[in-house]
Amino acid sequence: MATITLPTPRAMRTVHPAVRKLLVLAVVAAVLVPLADSRWTSAAWPHELTVSLSAPLTSASDWVIDNRDTHPLFLYFFGYISNAVVLTVRAVYLTLLAAGWPGVTVLAAAVAHRVAGARLAAGTAVAFLACGVLGMWVPTMQTLALMVVAVVASVVVGFVLGLGAGLSDRLHRALRPVLDTMQVLPAFAYLLPVVLVFGIGVPAAVLATVVYAAPPMARLTALGLRGADPEVLEAVESLGATGRQRLLTARVPLARKELLLGLNQTIMMALSMAVIASVIGAGGLGDRVYQALASVDVGAALAAGIPIVLLAVVLDRITAAAGERTDARPRLRPRPRPRAWAYALGATVAVAVAARLVGVLDWPTAWTLNFTGPVNRAVDWMTAHLYSGVPVVGGTADWAGHFTTWVLDPVRDGLQWLPWWAVLLIVAALAWLIGTWRTALTAVLAMAAIGVLGVWEPSLDTLSQVLAAVAVTLVLGFVIGVAAARSDRAERGLRPVLDVFQTMPQFVYLIPVVALFGVGRAPAVAAAVVYALPAVVRITAQGLRQVDPAALESARSLGATGRQQLWQVQLPLARPALLLAVNQGVVLVLAVVIIGGLVGGGALGYDVAFGLAQGDLATGLVAGAAIVCLGLMLDRVTQPTERRTEKGA
Numbered sequence: 107m108a109t110i111t112l113p114t115p116r117a118m119r120t121v122h123p124a125v126r127k128l129l130v131l132a133v134v135a136a137v138l139v140p141l142a143d144s145r146w147t148s149a150a151w152p153h154e155l156t157v158s159l160s161a162p163l164t165s166a167s168d169w170v171i172d173n174r175d176t177h178p179l180f181l182y183f184f185g186y187i188s189n190a191v192v193l194t195v196r197a198v199y200l201t202l203l204a205a206g207w208p209g210v211t212v213l214a215a216a217v218a219h220r221v222a223g224a225r226l227a228a229g230t231a232v233a234f235l236a237c238g239v240l241g242m243w244v245p246t247m248q249t250l251a252l253m254v255v256a257v258v259a260s261v262v263v264g265f266v267l268g269l270g271a272g273l274s275d276r277l278h279r280a281l282r283p284v285l286d287t288m289q290v291l292p293a294f295a296y297l298l299p300v301v302l303v304f305g306i307g308v309p310a311a312v313l314a315t316v317v318y319a320a321p322p323m324a325r326l327t328a329l330g331l332r333g334a335d336p337e338v339l340e341a342v343e344s345l346g347a348t349g350r351q352r353l354l355t356a357r358v359p360l361a362r363k364e365l366l367l368g369l370n371q372t373i374m375m376a377l378s379m380a381v382i383a384s385v386i387g388a389g390g391l392g393d394r395v396y397q398a399l400a401s402v403d404v405g406a407a408l409a410a411g412i413p414i415v416l417l418a419v420v421l422d423r424i425t426a427a428a429g430e431r432t433d434a435r436p437r438l439r440p441r442p443r444p445r446a447w448a449y450a451l452g453a454t455v456a457v458a459v460a461a462r463l464v465g466v467l468d469w470p471t472a473w474t475l476n477f478t479g480p481v482n483r484a485v486d487w488m489t490a491h492l493y494s495g496v497p498v499v500g501g502t503a504d505w506a507g508h509f510t511t512w513v514l515d516p517v518r519d520g521l522q523w524l525p526w527w528a529v530l531l532i533v534a535a536l537a538w539l540i541g542t543w544r545t546a547l548t549a550v551l552a553m554a555a556i557g558v559l560g561v562w563e564p565s566l567d568t569l570s571q572v573l574a575a576v577a578v579t580l581v582l583g584f585v586i587g588v589a590a591a592r593s594d595r596a597e598r599g600l601r602p603v604l605d606v607f608q609t610m611p612q613f614v615y616l617i618p619v620v621a622l623f624g625v626g627r628a629p630a631v632a633a634a635v636v637y638a639l640p641a642v643v644r645i646t647a648q649g650l651r652q653v654d655p656a657a658l659e660s661a662r663s664l665g666a667t668g669r670q671q672l673w674q675v676q677l678p679l680a681r682p683a684l685l686l687a688v689n690q691g692v693v694l695v696l697a698v699v700i701i702g703g704l705v706g707g708g709a710l711g712y713d714v715a716f717g718l719a720q721g722d723l724a725t726g727l728v729a730g731a732a733i734v735c736l737g738l739m740l741d742r743v744t745q746p747t748e749r750r751t752e753k754g755a
Contacts, residue, residue: 268327330361649683
């Protein structure tokens with residue numbers, strides 16, 4: 107009988123770290139795999155290792171429904187929260203209507219001028235006027251009122267959580283998995299419990315938006331507070347300042363840039379929820395988009411989607427400009443300038459009063475532009491001429507069919523053919539090669555949790571779609587990002603296009619995708635690529651542009667060509683940014699899984715959407731939890747971990 111000779115510890119220390127890790131995994135596999143194979147012979151996840159959550163989740167859902175109108179918890183706690191949200195949103199909405207379109211436009215332009223100057227002020231005014239020209243002024247005000255309340259609540263919640271995490275290491279470690287879950291869990295998955303508690307309406311929409319939009323504020327607040335200059339803090343402490351004084355006069359002012367970035371990201375996340383929140387009664391622009399898509403009216407959906415994009419772009423520019431105004435070393439006591447804001451408020455009131463006296467508070471119907479017909483005719487033409495029968499290249503339906511047959515089916519079948527223990531070993535190897543053993547353990551436990559939840563097969567189906575979408579996104583994103591990094595003209599031309607793609611609700615471009623590619627997994631992948639591509643392009647271009655100029659100058663002095671500079675200098679030095687682009691591409695693709703499930707993607711995305719539509723808490727939450735586990739596993743596999751804390755990892 108042959109014997110296996112294991113390498114000695116001394117020999118192991120001389121082996122490359124990656125090889126050493128693989129050898130350890132091989133030894134573990136040699137011990138555990140025969141045991142697993144002898145106990146469970148099927149390639150699928152063993153039924154004995156699954157736990158059914160249907161009964162407890164169904165019981166919880168039934169209890170909430172039975173007690174929602176009588177239990178003190180709902181009457182005196184959730185009821186008060188619901189009433190407060192309704193009254194606040196209504197007050198903001200009525201204030202906006204009272205100011206009229208002239209007052210709101212002047213106020214927005216004045217804020218933009220105060221923060222970033224005349225150019226952004228003019229652009230802001232044009233954006234708000236465009237909302238009226240499109241006939242969407244009242245829905246825009248409804249969405250703006252809901253977003254104001256949701257963003258303020260998200261900022262308050264995020265700041266409080268970030269404050270605790272920034273001042274306490276223990277709380278920071280405890281909050282990290284919670285924030286990860288809040289960001290990765292698809293919005294549709296937690297719409298159901300929110301609707302169960304608050305019912306259909308504005309309160310559920312606002313609270314769902316807060317859950318989705320608060321994590322970036324919390325993360326960036328903690329980052330800013332924990333990254334405060336130690337010398338400044340020491341100087342303030344030496345002056346005898348109390349803990350509260352150090353926080354208010356040093357830590358918070360030093361973290362101003364991160365706080366403004368957190369506000370920016372919170373606004374973007376909240377606006378991205380506008381259409382999804384309309385499913386549970388948010389109203390406004392999101393409801394217009396949703397109703398238009400239900401009737402397959404692309405023109406009407408676009409007319410309501412454009413104001414969402416304009417709001418997102420304007421608010422993004424204003425908050426980004428406020429962040430750029432922050433000095434590299436901010437003053438401990440910034441000098442307030444209330445007079446400029448008083449002038450802006452006074453001008454708004456004056457214009458609103460004048461508009462009321464003249465009788466032009468409401469947007470005139472004669473000033474609206476209806477382009478629904480031309481847009482729908484263009485979509486019909488594209489469907490008729492590009493869907494099939496195109497000479498030589500074939501139609502988009504043929505492309506979708508070939509992509510499904512040659513890419514999606516083989517990847518899915520290959521993943522489902524692998525034994526469950528082989529999938530866990532591959533995940534462990536990938537995570538450990540770029541991280542630590544803790545990273546590998548987290549990834550393996552996340553993948554195993556999917557099997558325990560009893561959704562192993564649909565999760566592998568979803569994983570195949572995610573992998574295909576990520577591959578396409580990275581190829582296109584890296585190529586376009588390199589072009590943008592090497593050409594200022596290309597970067598300027600791409601910026602508005604990327605802004606539109608990042609802020610346009612996924613539902614809006616879902617119908618053209620379905621019209622061109624049909625229903626199935628291929629259009630789901632196409633929608634995911636469109637959603638994730640802008641972030642990959644931006645991060646790639648930024649990483650290449652931030653490469654040390656001295657390194658490029660040194661390469662040029664040695665006679666390196668542009669191609670050699672790219673492959674031998676820029677790409678290696680931009681490796682952290684490129685890995686971040688991969689990570690963000692994976693996360694964003696996974697975020698569109700449910701949207702893809704609505705157009706034939708099936709698997710976990712369909713299960714979550716089905717659970718929301720049917721009120722099936724068990725199906726929706728289990729599928730949502732599986733998506734979270736997939737996201738956690740893919741995050742650990744694609745994002746390298748610092749090894750400083752693990753000697754000899």
